[in-house]
Amino acid sequence: MKALRFAQFGQPDVLFVDEVPAPSAGADTAIVQVRAASINPSDVKNVGGRMSQTTLPRTPGRDYSGIVIDGPQEWLGVEVWGSGDAGFTYDGTHAEQIAVPVASLCRKPGNLSHEQAAAIGVNFVTAWCAIVEAAQVTNADTVAIIGLGGVGGAAAQIARRIGATVIGVTRGARMNPYVDAAVDSLGDTVAQLRAASDGGASVVFDTVGGSMFETAVKMLALRGRLIEISATDRRQVSFDLADFYHNESRLMGVDSLKRDLTAAARILEDLRAGFEEGSYQAPAIARTYALDDAVAAYRAVDAGTSGRIVLSL
DSSP states (O other), X not given: OEXXXXXXXXXXXXXXXXXXXXXXXXXXXXXXXXXXXXXXXXXXXXXXXXXXXXXXXXXXXXXXXEEEEESOGXXXXXXXEEOSSTTSSSOOSSBSEEEEEGGGOOBOOXXXXXXXXXXXXXXXXXXXXXXXXXXXXXXXXXXXEEOOSHHHXXXXXXXXXXXXXXXXXXXXXXXXXXXXXXXXXXXXXXXXXXHHHTSOEEEEXXXXXXXXXXXXXXXEEEEEEEEEOOOSSOSOOOOOHHHHHHTTOEEEEOOGGGSOHHHHHHHHHHHXXXXXXXXXOOOOEEEEEOGXXXXXXXXXXXXXXXXXXXXXX
16 A cells, blocks of 8 residues: 655655555454545654654654444444544554554544545644643633634634633634634733633633743633643743732643544544534645645645645545
């Protein structure tokens, strides 16, 4: 079978398509024929050597959608989707076939194409971990989301479905169909946020990190929860510790790579109903590429795109 491989770290040019042995099903594993697989920024970082756990040579890729072709009889021919920690210490989804634990098999939403389903994984799993698992958002919460890109946009949809009030924090205060209000990240952000939220947000989800951290801390209402998932432009931050504890604020980190394929499948199963009933919308796909054009696809993600990049197999 064909698989995307890299045997050294570097720019996307180190990637190459190779013929490798097809995986075999075992007592606890199934084989999925991959029909589509998205490329995440973490995949580009992985190829670039920025993920310390990665072993070489390796097939990258965390998200997929496809059809079970070998494994338990009840799963044969079933359309499934998946996400998780593939592509770092074991081969990932940017290949024609992938071996996955039977326990990780999860039916994809029937109303989505394979390309749409493959574009959901990491963004929505990360957002779910932040909004549902870490912050435990309820309909009584006001949730401020800094950055409404892939993960932030997914978080807005999840929080909105729960019934929370959602405020987007973006450059120019751009509105989004899933937010109730928007504030400008380049203006007096804290004052705008406090005015829009009647004194502060009970939850702040910071998808940017680094430069926005101190602002995010100041956005919190009494006993507010701050969720961090990134350190985009700097790893070291500072804040007023006295103000932090007087406000009884809470700070939590979320890393979707701590969820393997099986753990991520449980989240995808919880998400599936929202997509099938239409309260969640799949991310826009900027472009699809053939596996043979994967280097160009990785370059597109590395350069930054509006919308998802998907490999169609």
